[in-house]
Amino acid sequence: MAGADRFSFLGREFLTWLWFEAERNGGRIGVGDQSYGIEFAQKLVLESAGTLREGSTVQAEAPSQAEEARTALRVGKKVARARLVLSLGERQFSFNLDAETMAISNAKLPTELGVRDAAGLDERVALLDQLEAAVDGLYVAFVRMRSQEATWGPVRDAMRAWVSTPADA
Amino acid sequence: MGLSSGSVSYLRFVAEPVPEAFEPRFCEALWNHRFQEIDPHGEIEKAHGWVRFDDAFEAEIDPESLVLESGQLLLRLRIDTLKIPAATLKAYVDKAAKDRAKKDGRDLPGKKEREALKLEVAKQLRVRSLPRMQLVEAAWNVHDGEVRLFSTSKGVAGLFVDHFEKTFERKLQFVGLLEVLPLRGMTQQEIDGLALIDAERFHLIAR
Numbered sequence: 001m002a003g004a005d006r007f008s009f010l011g012r013e014f015l016t017w018l019w020f021e022a023e024r025n026g027g028r029i030g031v032g033d034q035s036y037g038i039e040f041a042q043k044l045v046l047e048s049a050g051t052l053r054e055g056s057t058v059q060a061e062a063p064s065q066a067e068e069a070r071t072a073l074r075v076g077k078k079v080a081r082a083r084l085v086l087s088l089g090e091r092q093f094s095f096n097l098d099a100e101t102m103a104i105s106n107a108k109l110p111t112e113l114g115v116r117d118a119a120g121l122d123e124r125v126a127l128l129d130q131l132e133a134a135v136d137g138l139y140v141a142f143v144r145m146r147s148q149e150a151t152w153g154p155v156r157d158a159m160r161a162w163v164s165t166p167a168d169a
Numbered sequence: 170m171g172l173s174s175g176s177v178s179y180l181r182f183v184a185e186p187v188p189e190a191f192e193p194r195f196c197e198a199l200w201n202h203r204f205q206e207i208d209p210h211g212e213i214e215k216a217h218g219w220v221r222f223d224d225a226f227e228a229e230i231d232p233e234s235l236v237l238e239s240g241q242l243l244l245r246l247r248i249d250t251l252k253i254p255a256a257t258l259k260a261y262v263d264k265a266a267k268d269r270a271k272k273d274g275r276d277l278p279g280k281k282e283r284e285a286l287k288l289e290v291a292k293q294l295r296v297r298s299l300p301r302m303q304l305v306e307a308a309w310n311v312h313d314g315e316v317r318l319f320s321t322s323k324g325v326a327g328l329f330v331d332h333f334e335k336t337f338e339r340k341l342q343f344v345g346l347l348e349v350l351p352l353r354g355m356t357q358q359e360i361d362g363l364a365l366i367d368a369e370r371f372h373l374i375a376r
Binding site for chain 2: 159160
């Protein structure tokens with residue numbers, strides 16, 4: 001789609017918002033009648049915008065709680081890639097999400113069947129459908145909120161206040 | 170990394186919807202664009218084409234096993250590369266040059282002769298080498314048009330898109346930050362509204 005580069009900031013803002021929302025809501029985010037558990041795990045990559053793309057990589061059990069990650073936000077970086085654990089009911093998916101392409105990688109699926117036959121493949125496809133619907137649902141909710149000043153303004157101010165406070169505050 | 174292995178990595182695309190009773194026609198299209206082995210006596214270094222999802226050495230697709238109950242058409246692209254690594258080739262050419270000089274009782278071959286020797290050695294090594302095989306899986310939901318390519322390599326994606334479009338005579342569009350919005354119900358009016366927004370700066374102090 002023409003102009004995709006112009007909107008590449010949406011992905012980084014989405015992941016940064018996800019971190020903010022998860023933190024202020026005790027790790028849960030609701031969209032419509034769905035509620036998701038969201039955790040940032042293992043690795044968090046933050047990057048500045050522009051051609052230089054300075055990056056910070058935080059590797060820790062809970063990288064979003066590291067002061068180093070919050071410091072990166074304070075110098076203007078946003079989340080470029082994250083390893084997320086998404087809980088949907090009893091099911092838990094862990095995966096990497098890239099802000100630029102929205103590509104899901106290294107996803108561990110809560111499969112119950114083997115993958116050697118058609119039923120196992122169908123199960124994996126169904127789980128990917130669920131994961132994708134959840135990620136897309138969160139992203140679309142963010143974009144809708146982001147595109148209207150009336151809904152975005154208060155969130156933006158709250159995010160700025162959040163960024164300016166230390167991680168353990 | 171594929172659909173049938175432990176962890177999953179993929180890129181998303183969308184294709185035009187598929188008409189009813191497509192299997193026989195698509196089986197023929199897959200056969201016409203099947204994988205064909207690289208001839209080690211030839212000069213081609215890279216080849217790609219479709220193989221069976223469950224057998225990398227078989228190109229004939231069984232219509233029964235082509236589509237899952239969920240409507241996913243399973244595809245597998247085999248990409249072979251038969252290329253002698255530059256350092257290996259250089260080492261063998263050096264050896265061949267020394268052997269020839271010793272045999273003929275003269276100095277090492279000059280630049281032009283070394284180039285000819287390089288071609289000769291490369292041909293010999295190709296016949297002795299096995300191609301590097303890469304298998305890439307994809308699943309195409311024939312109901313809603315979503316195609317998942319189980320690779321995040323840009324090079325593989327380019328090859329896949331080109332081969333898919335030639336095989337099925339359908340355009341494949343990458344699904345990224347903007348393309349996903351209408352697929353998940355955002356209206357064109359809502360999407361057009363994004364033109365008014367710019368990147369935010371969160372590191373400013375709240376007023």
